[in-house]
Amino acid sequence: MAYGRRYDKRDGGCDGGGEDYGIKDVLNTNISNWIVGGVVGGITALVLGLTTWYNVNPSEEGVVTRFGAYHRTEKSGFHGKLPWPIEKSYTVPVSKVHRIELGFRTLKDGKYEDVPTESQMLTGDENIVRLDTVAQYQIVDTAKYLFNVRDPEGTIKDASEAAIRQVVGDSSFDATVTTGKLAIQDAIQSRLQDIVDTYDMGVKILPMQLQDVLPPEPVVSAFQDVVNAIEWKHQRISEAEGYQKDIIPKARGQAQKTLNDADAYYSMEVGRVKGEVAQFLGALKEYTAAPESTETRLRIEMQESVYSKAEKVIDGTEGGPLKFLDLKTKVSHDAGKQEGAK
Amino acid sequence: MKLKHLLLGAGLGLAGLIGVSSTSYEVDATEHVVITRMGKPIKVVINPGPYAKLDPSVKKNIEEWNSNLPEGEKVEIEYEAGLYLFDKLPFVDTVNSIDSRVLEYDSSPRIVVTKDKKKLLVGNYARWKVENPVIFLQTLLSESAALPRFDDFVYSEVREQVGNQDLIEVVRSSNQPIRTEEEEKAVLSLNPTTNNSGAVTALALGDESDSAESNLYRWAEIKYGRPELLKKVTGGSQKKASTYGLNVLDVRVKTADLPPENADSVYKRMSAERNRIATQYRSEGEEKYIKIRSGADKEKAEIESAALENAGKKRGDADKEVFRLYTDAQ
Numbered sequence: 216m217a218y219g220r221r222y223d224k225r226d227g228g229c230d231g232g233g234e235d236y237g238i239k240d241v242l243n244t245n246i247s248n249w250i251v252g253g254v255v256g257g258i259t260a261l262v263l264g265l266t267t268w269y270n271v272n273p274s275e276e277g278v279v280t281r282f283g284a285y286h287r288t289e290k291s292g293f294h295g296k297l298p299w300p301i302e303k304s305y306t307v308p309v310s311k312v313h314r315i316e317l318g319f320r321t322l323k324d325g326k327y328e329d330v331p332t333e334s335q336m337l338t339g340d341e342n343i344v345r346l347d348t349v350a351q352y353q354i355v356d357t358a359k360y361l362f363n364v365r366d367p368e369g370t371i372k373d374a375s376e377a378a379i380r381q382v383v384g385d386s387s388f389d390a391t392v393t394t395g396k397l398a399i400q401d402a403i404q405s406r407l408q409d410i411v412d413t414y415d416m417g418v419k420i421l422p423m424q425l426q427d428v429l430p431p432e433p434v435v436s437a438f439q440d441v442v443n444a445i446e447w448k449h450q451r452i453s454e455a456e457g458y459q460k461d462i463i464p465k466a467r468g469q470a471q472k473t474l475n476d477a478d479a480y481y482s483m484e485v486g487r488v489k490g491e492v493a494q495f496l497g498a499l500k501e502y503t504a505a506p507e508s509t510e511t512r513l514r515i516e517m518q519e520s521v522y523s524k525a526e527k528v529i530d531g532t533e534g535g536p537l538k539f540l541d542l543k544t545k546v547s548h549d550a551g552k553q554e555g556a557k
Numbered sequence: 558m559k560l561k562h563l564l565l566g567a568g569l570g571l572a573g574l575i576g577v578s579s580t581s582y583e584v585d586a587t588e589h590v591v592i593t594r595m596g597k598p599i600k601v602v603i604n605p606g607p608y609a610k611l612d613p614s615v616k617k618n619i620e621e622w623n624s625n626l627p628e629g630e631k632v633e634i635e636y637e638a639g640l641y642l643f644d645k646l647p648f649v650d651t652v653n654s655i656d657s658r659v660l661e662y663d664s665s666p667r668i669v670v671t672k673d674k675k676k677l678l679v680g681n682y683a684r685w686k687v688e689n690p691v692i693f694l695q696t697l698l699s700e701s702a703a704l705p706r707f708d709d710f711v712y713s714e715v716r717e718q719v720g721n722q723d724l725i726e727v728v729r730s731s732n733q734p735i736r737t738e739e740e741e742k743a744v745l746s747l748n749p750t751t752n753n754s755g756a757v758t759a760l761a762l763g764d765e766s767d768s769a770e771s772n773l774y775r776w777a778e779i780k781y782g783r784p785e786l787l788k789k790v791t792g793g794s795q796k797k798a799s800t801y802g803l804n805v806l807d808v809r810v811k812t813a814d815l816p817p818e819n820a821d822s823v824y825k826r827m828s829a830e831r832n833r834i835a836t837q838y839r840s841e842g843e844e845k846y847i848k849i850r851s852g853a854d855k856e857k858a859e860i861e862s863a864a865l866e867n868a869g870k871k872r873g874d875a876d877k878e879v880f881r882l883y884t885d886a887q
Contacts (some may be wrong), residue, residue: 248609284584341725365659373682376812399735441838466856466860471864501807545869
């Protein structure tokens with residue numbers, strides 16, 4: 216008769232005080248009837264006083280049995296009942312969310328301990344995964360919870376393990392550790408509800424919580440290496456991008472410099488030649504005045520100044536092939552020779 | 558004088574109490590009761606549960622069983638918990654209480670060899686209850702005698718059913734397993750006609766990977782799956798258990814793990830797979846590195862060559878202009 220060991224609170228049903236009211240102290244015949252009567256009456260009053268009511272806290276529900284059989288369920292508050300041994304009462308916490316840890320245990324100091332026999336399981340693609348889960352439930356039918364199953368908590372724990380393994384056994388490893396978690400949680404919850412419903416135990420399963428989903432210990436380093444490899448890949452990409460970011464702007468700058476130099480050359484050459492032409496035209500006036508004497512001098516001066524600066528000359532004279540003369544090297548070479556001769 | 562009366566009254570009261578308690582009994586909300594007279598069952602009280610909603614099949618079964626008993630051995634059947642006042646003979650009738658709740662059975666994991674010769678460490682649990690307390694009392698007497706029987710018939714059923722199937726039938730439950738999108742895509746692309754079952758999948762680790770061509774796991778199509786197997790195990794166990802007046806609600810797989818030596822090879826395979834993925838990431842990194850760097854070099858060359866081309870044109874223009882100016886001046 217020790218049912219519902221975990222949650223029931225007896226209101227005095229086990230209280231031995233009531234057993235004595237049929238027995239009298241017969242040894243001392245001098246004892247006054249008053250005392251005997253008083254003791255009997257007192258015990259009776261005590262039993263009645265203690266066992267004709269019970270209290271149900273706001274988070275609880277009360278269940279009353281009459282001669283052992285379920286009689287009624289009552290909400291929170293102060294309730295009367297028939298005295299022991301006719302009626303007995305139980306209270307059960309119905310608002311409380313019960314929690315069962317699977318695959319791990321929270322120790323007293325707040326640390327966690329792995330329970331490998333619970334946490335390791337096969338996935339649908341024949342890999343092994345470590346799963347820490349918390350199953351949660353609420354009692355929705357107090358009488359069923361009390362009277363239909365002997366070990367409700369152990370039953371829910373067993374059923375949770377079965378449900379988790381079944382669902383994970385029907386999932387891929389990658390889905391379990393990455394994108395499939397929600398689907399897996401939902402599937403476990405509904406699976407578990409189905410199972411406990413077959414036991415008719417008055418329990419509602421709340422959403423499951425997948426805590427840690429990890430690869431098994433021996434392959435952790437290999438998994439870590441994948442993470443490292445992903446990091447390395449990104450690092451390599453950013454290195455290359457860094458190189459790109461370095462050389463392209465420089466190349467653009469260099470290109471602009473090349474163009475600017477060319478523009479500068481254009482301006483310089485055209486400006487300079489325009490000046491020389493102006494100078495030439497000025498001299499031409501003088502020349503036309505006295506052509507013979509100045510002609511030779513001007514021709515030599517002009518040629519000297521133009522060809523010593525130009526790097527190349529394209530001879531556009533009609534008739535022959537286009538000629539190219541690298542004046543700079545030739546002239547400076549010749550000049551060097553002349554200087555050496557001196 | 559008065560004391561004498563009191564003692565007399567007390568004596569009578571005590572006698573009355575003994576009289577009532579020896580001829581009456583209570584059927585608790587958690588038990589069935591069998592009344593035996595000199596060891597022979599004469600009455601059974603079936604506890605119908607807290608709301609008196611007894612499964613009709615239970616009632617039918619027990620009444621059928623009773624009607625098949627030879628004359629003189631039939632028992633009286635009642636279906637209500639509570640007080641049975643003046644309902645038995647004192648001293649010769651015994652009240653036997655039998656737990657009416659769902660009871661537990663838990664087997665320690667045992668090695669079972671599957672049809673494809675793989676070893677599996679299978680641990681089961683079962684939930685059961687006493688359906689016919691009279692048979693239970695006659696054959697087993699107590700719960701502690703029942704559990705070893707469970708060891709026998711649950712294990713033999715599990716061994717038979719699991720031994721007749723490939724390992725994957727024990728692990729998987731359906732042909733629509735929960736998979737990642739990449740895996741689904743790979744399955745579909747390899748087997749576009751037969752929806753998404755029984756094909757090959759790529760084991761790519763999420764969106765990080767660029768290529769999904771690395772096929773490793775072949776998703777075999779299953780014929781039964783774990784729930785179906787367990788239904789058979791439950792049915793077989795139930796058949797054997799009913800001879801003891803028991804009802805097996807279900808047998809479930811609590812653990813189905815590979816034994817350590819086989820687990821090691823799985824770990825090796827998993828490591829190898831991850832190594833492959835890691836290598837893939839590394840070479841993808843190298844690929845990107847080379848592509849980006851050489852692309853940058855190419856871009857640099859293009860920019861510079863375009864600049865040189867334009868600069869040359871400009872210089873040509875300058876020289877052309879110079880010659881024009883000279884020519885005009887002449």
